[in-house]
Amino acid sequence: MANVRAKQTRVLPGFGLSLGFTLLYLSLVVLVPLSAVFIRSMGIGWDGLIEILTSERILKALQLSFSTALIAALVNVVFGLLLAWALVRYSFPGKRIVDALVDLPFALPTAVAGIALTTLYSKNGWLGQYLEPLGLQIAYTSIGITLALTFIGLPFVVRTVQPVLADLETELEEAAAALGASRLQTITKVIFPILFPALLTGFALAFARGVGEYGSVIFIAGNQPYKTEIAPLLIISRLEEYDYAGATTIAVVMLVISFALLLLINFLQAWASRRTGRVAS
Template structure:
């Protein structure tokens, strides 16, 4: 018989079909992107962008020389230095204090824990003026805590120390509330594994717990700093408001407005915005750097 050979058919792969992509937004089962996007832009424009634009334009009514003259006044320089310096110091002090409080509330069970947890939010609930009056009553020279401090030669109210106390008071909840969810979600098995491998208590905290908490801690400190920079009501009562000594920048803005110096007030406000924005850029850059090192 004659043998016949048949060539095997050539199977060619079908061309890959690339999924169609929209130009501006990823596909979603929820409709209404453009309506939501438009609402967000209108809201941000009315609440944030337009006021900031007005703040940036108003100082130039007095010209560049007028802006420089306003911002280089000794009274303005002292107020800006006091506000930003004490705000940064209070935020840094709130870091270990807030970490300790958050750790205690999450990791331990004790009578009154829920009451203590609720008291953390007290600076949020109190009107700032009420908080200022309460702190002044406590730390005034004739107050219960101020009298004790006066016996050892420490002046609390009507001094930079009083401003510092007020800024710590209003910034502490931001650090505590930023850390609590992370602590609650932290897997304790990792700590137990480190303990099994011979890590001491200090090593477990320093090399296992703190690296996980660091982003939340930095976020809480940032929020506390931002709140403290613009704080007014809880500070003016305990500060004493002495020019060049205990006068904060927000109070100086109010004084400029009462004197109908709107351009000067806007110049101080613009300087505060730029300094705060620069500080936030540095903090965010630090977070990105730490996150990059953590991935290595």
């Protein structure tokens, strides 16, 4: 009788075989390359690891990469939500064009994006020539790096939040208004809790993309050591010097920090999903 019940609980046929192929694919694509990175970084030894972790140049590059990616992701959360809201809730001329332009950073090569932004915001650029007299320098500063990461990360937030907004029933807002809730209360108590998990997902995707971004950043960053040099550029420089152990060690440090932050975001997302489920019920 117990065997019959066990067989009945297996809704998907061939689950064991599918799970085996999934784990094999995951191992070949993700686990094995990451393990190779960790193993290769161990070849540098503890002294080499401490030297890298205490190097001012590397610490500055890591700080710049993570801080600009974090700021860009936060900016994208705000403006990505506003853009998704406008695309879902309003009709206006050129709406389909705007909706298509959101995906432009996905299709545009990152190097082209970097060159275009540098052309716009450099000292002699189309916009930079007007900002320079005002004391605003965008290109070759951390502001330019943040701008580039904002450009390439915006679609992740918009495309994550947009389906949730489309499925959000307007009757919930009407019911809140009928019960006497103000517009601010409706947004904070009804709409935002439902959108929060999607916003966290979009933030995590934009942040992860920004941390490892290379092509669109190197042109507008200026790559000045201790100032505008990003961590991925240091990895490329070490590889060009055939210092594979040093390059993989920097990559491992970035990987560990990114994994810890993304794990925290996933915990927040799970908490928000459970909270939303209780509210919805």
